Amino acid sequence: MEKQFLVSNVPVPGQFYTVQKKSSTLLTSVGKAYHVSAGAKRLKLAQKVNAHPLNRKYWVKPQSNFNKKFFPEGIISFNPIFTRTTESHLFVEKGNNFAVIWIPIQEDIAHERLGAMYDIPQGFVEHAIRHVCDDLAADTQTRILGQVAGGKKDDSSNKDSLALVPDASRTPFRFICSIFAIFPSPFHPDVELVSGPATGTLISNRHVLTAAHVLRTRLSKFDPIFDARKVLIAPGNDSLLNFFSDTSKLSLVDRVLLVLSGALTPFGQFVSRRFSIPKEYREGSSHKQHLFDYGVIELPTNVGEITIGKRKKQFGFWGSRKFGDGTILVPQHEKIAASTKSVFLSGYPTTHVSTHGVRQWVGMGPISSDLPVNDQITLKRGARRRLGYHIATEDGHSGSPVWNNLRVNGKVKRSLLAIHSHGAFESDLAHSGILLTGDVLKQIRQLR
Numbered sequence: 001m002e003k004q005f006l007v008s009n010v011p012v013p014g015q016f017y018t019v020q021k022k023s024s025t026l027l028t029s030v031g032k033a034y035h036v037s038a039g040a041k042r043l044k045l046a047q048k049v050n051a052h053p054l055n056r057k058y059w060v061k062p063q064s065n066f067n068k069k070f071f072p073e074g075i076i077s078f079n080p081i082f083t084r085t086t087e088s089h090l091f092v093e094k095g096n097n098f099a100v101i102w103i104p105i106q107e108d109i110a111h112e113r114l115g116a117m118y119d120i121p122q123g124f125v126e127h128a129i130r131h132v133c134d135d136l137a138a139d140t141q142t143r144i145l146g147q148v149a150g151g152k153k154d155d156s157s158n159k160d161s162l163a164l165v166p167d168a169s170r171t172p173f174r175f176i177c178s179i180f181a182i183f184p185s186p187f188h189p190d191v192e193l194v195s196g197p198a199t200g201t202l203i204s205n206r207h208v209l210t211a212a213h214v215l216r217t218r219l220s221k222f223d224p225i226f227d228a229r230k231v232l233i234a235p236g237n238d239s240l241l242n243f244f245s246d247t248s249k250l251s252l253v254d255r256v257l258l259v260l261s262g263a264l265t266p267f268g269q270f271v272s273r274r275f276s277i278p279k280e281y282r283e284g285s286s287h288k289q290h291l292f293d294y295g296v297i298e299l300p301t302n303v304g305e306i307t308i309g310k311r312k313k314q315f316g317f318w319g320s321r322k323f324g325d326g327t328i329l330v331p332q333h334e335k336i337a338a339s340t341k342s343v344f345l346s347g348y349p350t351t352h353v354s355t356h357g358v359r360q361w362v363g364m365g366p367i368s369s370d371l372p373v374n375d376q377i378t379l380k381r382g383a384r385r386r387l388g389y390h391i392a393t394e395d396g397h398s399g400s401p402v403w404n405n406l407r408v409n410g411k412v413k414r415s416l417l418a419i420h421s422h423g424a425f426e427s428d429l430a431h432s433g434i435l436l437t438g439d440v441l442k443q444i445r446q447l448r
Helices: 026-034 040-051 065-070 124-135 138-150 252-261 279-283 286-291 334-338 350-356 373-381 438-447
Strands: 015-018 100-103 118-121 162-164 176-184 191-202 207-210 230-235 270-272 274-276 295-298 342-347 361-368 386-389 401-408 411-422 431-435
Touching: 026 040, 040 065, 040 100, 118 124, 124 191, 176 207, 191 230, 191 342, 191 350, 191 411, 279 286, 295 438, 342 386, 342 411, 386 411
Parallel strands: none
Antiparallel strands: 015 100, 118 191, 162 361, 176 191, 176 230, 191 207, 207 295, 230 270, 274 295, 342 361, 342 401, 361 386, 386 431, 401 411, 411 431
């Protein structure tokens, strides 16, 4: 059955709105939607509506001095200049119809650890996965991929000690997953909140290891914590949107919906409603949460058993003896970590999404004992250990694998050491993750 979204002839937060002939401007429509009069508040809300990813496909070049000042990148056209469209279409062309825009909820929402979230209609992700790819006509797909192939390659990947992974289908990058956690909105029953991307690691045919805080959030330190409603996972995600010579050719909504639909994810994209995190993290103090910041997502299918490539090779997972391609997942301890000079970390930082799409960035750095205060307390009090390292992690790296390279019988083995969970607020302190000790791995197995 086709998903029906709320579409109104009057602007209402949390619904799509079909622009009417009498709604002459963005500002007047925003005033009606949020019941605000002319002034700074209405202008700020208008900028929010205009910037929402679901509305950018209706942008036109600003003409008036006012619009050039306050909407310099583009502004939603309220003229009947679009083809007949619905809220689910990725692209619009010239025609004689009005836009169908999304009126976001008024509140500004942010994930406690991952940053800003944006709202979408409930069920939109599932709808996108089922239908958006079908909406892409052959000429549209050619247009997108032509832009990708024809642009200039990024040359700034070393500016912050992170490098763009050129081929996420190779080991171990194909086992590293992008994660979008989708939360219920506490303000509107028909709206969901999207956070991410974050990162996880496929550690069995159908289980992804990540940081617990990816799967839970609260709106402020005074509000209750609530779980994600569902999670969107894409192993080895590589959206291909990295070679644009002119990013204006593809709107942000195109990028977001292509990513959400899985249209450009090489190994598919999966929606899961099943995940587990330790009881100690759910019920413990902030110190306890610091010790137990890991969780396991169960995928709806055995992704590790799919076949890939011309040789129909099994996808595998990190630590698989037969299909792990030299990756190792065994208990670690402090002495092993201390003997490691440098480690690697790879994930999906949010700061690069607008220019590169959802792609992996890998970093390398030395291990360190210069941990933040919370981590130092952890080392003194608990049997569980945290691993510190000097790698410039960002929002989106939460849940990323941290590994070292070992040479065994002349072959390089990649041993998973930790799951990244904390950045450093001061530049001279180390970033850190949960060291995968025997008791940590035992609990992870119990969560599966």
